[in-house]
Amino acid sequence: DADVTQTPRNRITKTGKRIMLECSQTKGHDRMYWYRQDPGLGLRLIYYSFDVKDINKGEISDGYSVSRQAQAKFSLSLESAIPNQTALYFCATSGTGTNTEAFFGQGTRLTVV
Amino acid sequence: TQLLEQSPQFLSIQEGENLTVYCNSSSVFSSLQWYRQEPGEGPVLLVTVVTGGEVKKLKRLTFQFGDARKDSSLHITAAQPGDTGLYLCAGARFQGAQKLVFGQGTRLTINP
Numbered sequence: 068d069a070d071v072t073q074t075p076r077n078r079i080t081k082t083g084k085r086i087m088l089e090c091s092q093t094k095g096h097d098r099m100y101w102y103r104q105d106p107g108l109g110l111r112l113i114y115y116s117f118d119v120k121d122i123n124k125g126e127i128s129d130g131y132s133v134s135r136q137a138q139a140k141f142s143l144s145l146e147s148a149i150p151n152q153t154a155l156y157f158c159a160t161s162g163t164g165t166n167t168e169a170f171f172g173q174g175t176r177l178t179v180v
Numbered sequence: 181t182q183l184l185e186q187s188p189q190f191l192s193i194q195e196g197e198n199l200t201v202y203c204n205s206s207s208v209f210s211s212l213q214w215y216r217q218e219p220g221e222g223p224v225l226l227v228t229v230v231t232g233g234e235v236k237k238l239k240r241l242t243f244q245f246g247d248a249r250k251d252s253s254l255h256i257t258a259a260q261p262g263d264t265g266l267y268l269c270a271g272a273r274f275q276g277a278q279k280l281v282f283g284q285g286t287r288l289t290i291n292p
Binding site for chain 1: 186189223224228281282283284
């Protein structure tokens with residue numbers, strides 16, 4: 068089984084709909100992240116959480132919200148999806164040491180029409 | 181404004197050639213990581229460089245961290261079709277929070 072699992076893998080939704088992307092990890096890490104990937108822009112951080120009670124905005128948090136339901140679970144919501152939120156979304160987790168590796172899920176391809 | 185600038189963004193070369201990918205910034209990083217991403221998958225870590233001037237080798241791949249910890253390079257010798265993929269550099273800042281900042285990525289294609 069994958070260390071980081073994202074559901075769904077693909078989703079097409081209509082403008083204005085609410086959608087939730089889910090992420091779970093089996094690494095036992097405290098830190099979890101949500102990134103968005105667009106062609107030519109690399110990965111941009113949406114939100115991150117360093118433990119269950121900690122939620123922080125990343126560089127592009129507008130239009131998104133998150134919930135850290137447990138150490139292993141971190142979900143991303145789009146309250147009212149818009150077409151420019153069409154992208155590939157990645158969840159990641161890392162340990163708490165310095166310079167630790169980030170482990171990524173396989174991604175969710177979201178299309179907003 | 182991209183904090184980490186990767187160049188080139190696209191590179192297509194023939195099998196057996198050498199290549200270098202650059203990752204540059206005006207900011208100092210506590211460490212820099214290189215990831216490789218295959219289609220339909222998330223990025224996977226190749227290497228982490230921590231010390232200014234550090235050089236690490238992974239088979240035919242050589243990674244270097246700049247002396248001032250602001251830039252890094254990835255050199256591939258005798259490229260193989262299996263090296264095809266998206267290469268991403270990511271820097272960790274000198275802050276209490278270990279958040280990674282990613283470059284735009286270099287899409288590398290090695291033609292047989």
